[in-house]
Amino acid sequence: MKFSTIKFELNGKPVEIEVPPAMRLLDILRETFKLTGTKEGCGIGECGACTVLLNGQAVASCLLLAGQLEGTKITTIEGLVHDERMNLLQRNFLECGAVQCGFCTPGMLLSAYALLQKDARPTTDDIKNAIAGNLCRCTGYKQIIQAIQKSTESLSDPDQ
Amino acid sequence: MKKEFSTIGKHIIREDGWEKVTGQAKYGDDFNFPNQLFGVPVRVPAVHAKINHIDYSEIISDPDLIAVCNCSDIPGSAKIGPIRKDQPIFCSERVVTSGDVLSLLVGPSREKLLQLREHIRIDYEPLPILSDPSKALEDDAVLIHPEFKTNLIVHYPLRKGDIEKGFQQSDEVIEQTYTTQCIEHAYVEPEVVIAIPMGKHKGIKIIGSIQNPYTARRIVASVLNWPLTKVRIIQAELGGSFGGKDDTMNILAARAAMAALKTGRPVKICYDREDSILESYKRHPYVMHYKVGFSRNGKIRAMKIDILADGGGYASMSPFVTWRSVVQATGPYEIDHVWTDVRAVYTNNPYTGAMRGFGSPQPIFANESLMDEIAIRTNKTPDEVRRINALRQNSITASGQKLTSHDVNLVTVLDRAVEETGFSKKWRSNHTASCGPHTLSTGSEGNGDDASKLILKENDFIASSDLFKKGIGLAVSYRGCSLGAEGVDAAAAYLSVQPDGSAYLVSGLAENGQGLRTTFSMIAAEVLGLSVADIYYLEQDTGVIPDSGPTVASRSTLMGGAAVKEAAEIVRKRLEKVLMDHWNTTGAAEFNFSDHHVYATGPPNQRIRFPELCEMAFQKGISLAALGWYAGPRVDWDEETGQGPAYFTYVYGCQVAEVRVNIGTGEVYVDRIVAVHDPGKVLNLLGAHGQVFGGVTQGAGYGLWEQINSLSGQIQELNFDQYLIPTSNDIGEIVPIFIEGRDKYGPWGAKSLGEPTLELTAAAIANAVRNATGRRFFNLPLNLEEIMLGRKLINKTAMRGSHV
Numbered sequence: 001m002k003f004s005t006i007k008f009e010l011n012g013k014p015v016e017i018e019v020p021p022a023m024r025l026l027d028i029l030r031e032t033f034k035l036t037g038t039k040e041g042c043g044i045g046e047c048g049a050c051t052v053l054l055n056g057q058a059v060a061s062c063l064l065l066a067g068q069l070e071g072t073k074i075t076t077i078e079g080l081v082h083d084e085r086m087n088l089l090q091r092n093f094l095e096c097g098a099v100q101c102g103f104c105t106p107g108m109l110l111s112a113y114a115l116l117q118k119d120a121r122p123t124t125d126d127i128k129n130a131i132a133g134n135l136c137r138c139t140g141y142k143q144i145i146q147a148i149q150k151s152t153e154s155l156s157d158p159d160q
Numbered sequence: 161m162k163k164e165f166s167t168i169g170k171h172i173i174r175e176d177g178w179e180k181v182t183g184q185a186k187y188g189d190d191f192n193f194p195n196q197l198f199g200v201p202v203r204v205p206a207v208h209a210k211i212n213h214i215d216y217s218e219i220i221s222d223p224d225l226i227a228v229c230n231c232s233d234i235p236g237s238a239k240i241g242p243i244r245k246d247q248p249i250f251c252s253e254r255v256v257t258s259g260d261v262l263s264l265l266v267g268p269s270r271e272k273l274l275q276l277r278e279h280i281r282i283d284y285e286p287l288p289i290l291s292d293p294s295k296a297l298e299d300d301a302v303l304i305h306p307e308f309k310t311n312l313i314v315h316y317p318l319r320k321g322d323i324e325k326g327f328q329q330s331d332e333v334i335e336q337t338y339t340t341q342c343i344e345h346a347y348v349e350p351e352v353v354i355a356i357p358m359g360k361h362k363g364i365k366i367i368g369s370i371q372n373p374y375t376a377r378r379i380v381a382s383v384l385n386w387p388l389t390k391v392r393i394i395q396a397e398l399g400g401s402f403g404g405k406d407d408t409m410n411i412l413a414a415r416a417a418m419a420a421l422k423t424g425r426p427v428k429i430c431y432d433r434e435d436s437i438l439e440s441y442k443r444h445p446y447v448m449h450y451k452v453g454f455s456r457n458g459k460i461r462a463m464k465i466d467i468l469a470d471g472g473g474y475a476s477m478s479p480f481v482t483w484r485s486v487v488q489a490t491g492p493y494e495i496d497h498v499w500t501d502v503r504a505v506y507t508n509n510p511y512t513g514a515m516r517g518f519g520s521p522q523p524i525f526a527n528e529s530l531m532d533e534i535a536i537r538t539n540k541t542p543d544e545v546r547r548i549n550a551l552r553q554n555s556i557t558a559s560g561q562k563l564t565s566h567d568v569n570l571v572t573v574l575d576r577a578v579e580e581t582g583f584s585k586k587w588r589s590n591h592t593a594s595c596g597p598h599t600l601s602t603g604s605e606g607n608g609d610d611a612s613k614l615i616l617k618e619n620d621f622i623a624s625s626d627l628f629k630k631g632i633g634l635a636v637s638y639r640g641c642s643l644g645a646e647g648v649d650a651a652a653a654y655l656s657v658q659p660d661g662s663a664y665l666v667s668g669l670a671e672n673g674q675g676l677r678t679t680f681s682m683i684a685a686e687v688l689g690l691s692v693a694d695i696y697y698l699e700q701d702t703g704v705i706p707d708s709g710p711t712v713a714s715r716s717t718l719m720g721g722a723a724v725k726e727a728a729e730i731v732r733k734r735l736e737k738v739l740m741d742h743w744n745t746t747g748a749a750e751f752n753f754s755d756h757h758v759y760a761t762g763p764p765n766q767r768i769r770f771p772e773l774c775e776m777a778f779q780k781g782i783s784l785a786a787l788g789w790y791a792g793p794r795v796d797w798d799e800e801t802g803q804g805p806a807y808f809t810y811v812y813g814c815q816v817a818e819v820r821v822n823i824g825t826g827e828v829y830v831d832r833i834v835a836v837h838d839p840g841k842v843l844n845l846l847g848a849h850g851q852v853f854g855g856v857t858q859g860a861g862y863g864l865w866e867q868i869n870s871l872s873g874q875i876q877e878l879n880f881d882q883y884l885i886p887t888s889n890d891i892g893e894i895v896p897i898f899i900e901g902r903d904k905y906g907p908w909g910a911k912s913l914g915e916p917t918l919e920l921t922a923a924a925i926a927n928a929v930r931n932a933t934g935r936r937f938f939n940l941p942l943n944l945e946e947i948m949l950g951r952k953l954i955n956k957t958a959m960r961g962s963h964v
Contacts, residue, residue: 036183036190037184038183041349043433043879044879078183081182090178094177094178097173097849099180099181100850100854101398101400101672103673105180105181129889131888132888135887137854139854141891145888
């Protein structure tokens, strides 16, 4: 099998890997880098459990292949462990009861994070649309939407 | 017991939450072990077939194949099942469903094994396929399991009163047939299991996405022919289950264990979504004939019910699922004359088993649709006709059980929901409007092929103001808590308080995402005056805590919660004894455990810090570890007559759905659902709200979109591009409201909520659609084609989606 050398930025650090060019980013993260916070639910870009940030955009890592990564910036849930905005979302997810089984949660948080990076004051419809590609079977989404809303309120509050 | 709670009933954040939001929580596939191999299932591209020969010669010497496991490797039980042992771990001579597995390829690379699998040659003869359950009991039907001489899995009769007399007393009779579809659990995490051989005397350790670790242990031990102690099951963090990670996981655990023992190395089986949907069991499709007789005043006199459940290829949980149906099939109404038959049959369809709701969503759709029809016939509103017939305190159920020991709050939840939504006025106004122009001209029984019967005739034009019809509908239900007369019902919890006042807790029931660890920690914290943060919840390990039965039937708060409370109270009594000695009291003193202190409420009016007391007890050699055990009270059932106290207590719910129906497209928009439930005492308000939001959303998916079509036994929807579950955009507002009825069972009277929230949503939506359109729909799901054409459109020619 042919291997390619690919350089990209992963969670803020430059990395270089030698992998088959058709290897999925999801597998690179989980197997090569042992970043298991990114989950596989469907393998066809429908469920959103494998959501990561590609240059700040929420994308399904099961649909990105190694060959497409050269020069990109990839961010996973582990890469935002000290990020203020992500920490706020995480706290609000817990306070609002937005987590049950938790399997969709990292992907859901990254979709929410990407939205708030782009727009600090999204409408409820914007929020629903931003996470429409992240399936959750436990929560019915209500407390997730509430948690994201709460995070926008805190972010846009000038006193904070 | 003190009246004010410090933790119970509050909004408590889940104790395992931080790991989940940071990606650190470890699910089955996040575990890997040195020298680990993978297992990949081998299937035959047939639904019902006789297997003549499997030829591995092309791959057998490939270095990427370490072993092939099949039925000849099984030292113990080759077939398993909760009641009937009809499901093989590996099929050898025959397959009866499309998900059946012949063998497991084992090797270091899953990807390579998938490639090798393509080179196996299977010589098989297709057998006739039985896909229509209504033909399963015909004389010439092909037998799915010839050894049982019939396709009948189970038949439950229920006889109360004199059915013929009841119909004679009736002024009117309605007779209808309803059907519900097969659906998939669609937990977002597919199945994963890893078996790790521990050496000759230590047996095997199994880690996986396992809903019921004790059931998995029993199955693995019986397949290996080992004592239970040598099989240790450790539950990984579970990525959703909803009843779905039971039988399938037990079988996968057994296969992984066999492969691990054969190779001497850890073996992981990790399913992709297609494997998961193909092989896992589903919710039973039902065909339900209801005949109901009633008086002009709306009082039901007699109800005759005949239900047929499609069990698919294996019996699995069918005997339990259909038993709940026979108990609850009339709905929560007091009816003097009832005659019910529920049967489950084998077919070559995907096998069906446990799923959240468990035999209740189907009859609720039927009986609640029927109640609205009775209301319309008797010129009453749906809530009025329910009040006339509702179970009340001391009412007698269809199985002859008198409801005395708990608050029978059916009318209370109904009244609350009706008041909250302004139901009656809206219902009457929509009902009148639905009889206007552009009513749908076909119902389920219509012929959609006849274009002249469609709403839009050639020159019709619907003004945009007429396009959306509003509807409001309600459904009520009652639900027997826990297992009932289905089986043994007891649970354990272990609490070990440390000398510094912190405590370990674990129960024999499993955290499946519902928040059990948090609720159980709250119970222990409440009894001992601690906070949830003081409780360290241990991982679920079958080697540590007694078998507490399965985590099913919305029983964990009721049964496991009571066991936790028992354990905490044992420790508390020992601490009180220590204090009596220490403070030299006579034993008349009462103690208040709160805020990490213990107070004597009478003389000597002293207090002590909880950690100080624990250290004192430790120094005196007093054990602060306790095993709590809670066994459910006696329940009973007569198999011949379907009479007896089926469950020791019940919960009640009412949901009101407000919808808009686009009569140009058939699309149903759920604008608002008010869900009023009496789950007994609410322990964790935050978790309870989550159960309602999630259950209602799943129930709406069942009502409107979800369907597994198996054409001649072949599943058409193998991934989420075909199988559509609700997204964040699909359901409007959900309003949870709790009525806390009193009960002598359960911790502080806490009962069940998980399943009650799901079971009646589809019925409420169906009644709202009826209210909007003036048409009754008899077949779930109420998707576009059902509403517009009165039939289901199924692609009968092509495989679609990702698994072509």
